[in-house]
Amino acid sequence: MxxxxxxxxxxxxxxxxxxxxxxxxxxxxxxxxxxxxxxxxxxxxxxxxxxxxxxxxxxxxxxxxxxxxxxxxxxxxxxxxxxxxxxxxxxxxxxxxxxxxxxxxxxxxxxxxxxxxxxxxxxxxxxxxxxxxxxxxxxxxxxxxAPLPKPLSWKAFLQRSCSSCLDFIATLFSLPTDRPPIDIDAELAAVQTQDDVDRLQDDTRTIAWNDDLKHRLRINPSWGTPGVHRITPSLVVKETGSFERATMEYVRKHTTILIPNLYHSHLGSLLMDFVDGEMLYECWDRQTWFMQFRIACTLRTYINQLRTLKRPNVGHVEDGYVNGIFFSEGDYGPFESISSFRRFCTRVAYLGWEILARRALSSYEPQEPLPNKNFDWSPTFVHGDLNMTNIILDKRGRLWLIDWGNAGFYPPCIESLAMRHSNEMILQDTVPSSWSRYRQFIAGATSEDEEKFWDNVYLGFIHRFAGVSFR
Structure with a gap:
């Protein structure tokens, strides 16, 4: 031979x-x-x-x-x-x-x-x-x-061509992203220390806004205050870690996505602009079909900008820890390589699969195949929580993204899968089908293998890693 x-x-x-x-x-x-x-x-x-x-x-x-x-x-x-x-x-x-x-x-x-x-x-x-x-x-x-070269795939070529056409359409119909001029010097002068922040959070107007926000989000009043407070007419403060500030500054530097301006980095809380508008959660059904399409186009252009941001390893911009919807809100890592992250997630996915497999055996039902990890793991930047409460349409018709606490570098499928998780599990009783249908247009299609793998990861963290954190 x-x-x-x-x-x-x-x-x-x-x-x-x-x-x-x-x-x-x-x-x-x-x-x-x-x-x-x-x-x-x-x-x-x-x-x-x-x-x-x-x-x-x-x-x-x-x-x-x-x-x-x-x-x-x-x-x-x-x-x-x-x-x-x-x-x-x-x-x-x-x-x-x-x-x-x-x-x-x-x-x-x-x-x-x-x-x-x-x-x-x-x-x-x-x-x-x-x-x-x-x-x-x-x-x-x-x-x-001697690794084999990756074969050329006509399917992949056609998918890229189709995606490029959709990107062109999204760019044509996306909403403007210009920022309005604001003058908040007087308000910033009143918020110089963390004591000022704490004092303003106890103001009756702040408390009234918090109560209204809980009502808008349909949060049980007994669950305490939300993590964000409107302390002046133009400013809100959020209780979060420094990693979210680093993330927002990174996104502001590298994209044209509309996100709130940040102020006073010396404060323990995140001080930023109040966006005067409504969450998509509140206003989506009142939009015309064409405006809904333009919103989806704008979000697609935002996601495309984020996906141009890459680095070798997964995790937050600041410290490399990973967290988010699929990690039961814990902090894990940092991981030395994408392969170590993939192996860790595959282990957790197995734990989730085993729970389902044992249930199937006890009820004499067929088992699902073991989780398939063979998909694209190359880290790209993702928001990680694009649900309808984190997208604001302001009174000028501009679209803003808020809550960057789950953002970081992850496999590209995470963006779309996190949307799926919110649509089908967290907000399944309130998310309109017209929004759910746009998921793959906005954040990309996901395969059945990807969906089952990350469903198993989610289940594995909840049942076997709950409360465990590497931070």
Whole structure:
């Protein structure tokens, strides 16, 4: 058979006794693997790891007995990482696991998702006594040495072309974004210290506005005051962390999105402009179909601007922590890489899936497939909470975005999925269908795999990680 290229692949094998190390070395050593996609040849050199192993290997495999898993020692993992640039955990002997649905079965699946998150490396299960299992190992190692180029997709090309056409239409019909001139020097002079803020929050006019806001939001009066207070005719103050100020300043610097101006960075609270208008939650149904379309077009242009903002890792602008709707309002991270974030989320998604799988077993219903993590994880900037209460249409017909507490760098699907979550779970009894239909136009289409994955993440955090925070 003609091969297009030839590559040497060196492998070191680590693990406890009884995990199949010698069997795997024998199966790999001096074996030539031909990759089907391009006929490239890979000549394997495999050896058992020891203290004198040099840092020359292509891949280190750490073997764990799936039927009787033991904790991987830090010494073993350190040696594996020192002996190669890439480390992967292999769960061997999965054929010895008890029947599907047993406690041992769920324990095995949990290990499959815990180990990658804990050690920040790939992990998969193989039967090293079968040709199929050995081919899996060689295919993984070959792709790490010489990755295959991503194939061109006509579907992706057509999707991009369609999206560009919709972007053009959105730009034509979007609302103006000019800012009105304001003069609030006198009001700012009255708010110099946090004591001034606290005093103004106790003013009868502020209390009356808070009560009116709770009524507009249909908040139970006994639930206390909302997190935002109108302390002067032109200023509101919000109780939040410094990360939201950093986020809003970042968005103001890099986009033309209408967001409130910020003042007095020395204050413990967030002091900003009061936007004189109505939340979409209040006024959407009173708009004409054409005005509703223009609002959706404006939001699409806003989201497109945010998606031009990228960085390598996920999280807040200021500190890299992640939070938001799907994280049960906790703070997690910061994560060293997008792959470590993906592995962490996959572990939590499994926990959510396991809850549903056990319920299905108890009621003799079919189980859903395991969560599929194979979608775009490249971090782009998202608002993270585009529900109808966080979008204000002012009296001049301009559209403002408020509440940037969940914003940061996340996989692009998060924007649309957060809207879906608000529309279908949080505000499902009050959100009009005419608004819900615009979700994919505004924030992009989401696949069934993405929706199920993040639904499982949400469920996993609520039931297994509730109250846990890394901050």
């Amino acid at each position: 003609h091969t297009s290229a030839s590559y040497p692949v060196s492998v070191t094998i680590h693990g406890e006794q009884g995990t199949g190390k010698k069997t795997l070395v024998s199966a790999l050593h001096k074996h030539v693997y031909i990759r089907d996609q391009d006929n490239a040849a890979f000549l394997f050199k495999a050896q058992l790891a020891n203290e004198s192993t040099k840092n020359l290997a292509s891949v280190s495999f750490v073997l764990v007995d799936a039927a009787h898993p033991k904790q991987i020692s830090n010494e073993v993992m350190s040696l594996a990482r020192e002996s190669s640039a890439l480390t992967c955990i292999l769960l061997t002997k999965p054929d010895l696991i008890s029947a599907e649905g047993s406690n041992d079965y769920f324990s095995y699946l949990y290990q499959m998702h815990r180990l990658p998150s804990e050690f920040d490396c790939d992990c998969f299960a193989i039967n090293i006594t079968s040709d199929k299992g050995i081919c899996q190992v060689m295919h993984y190692a070959a792709n790490s040495v």
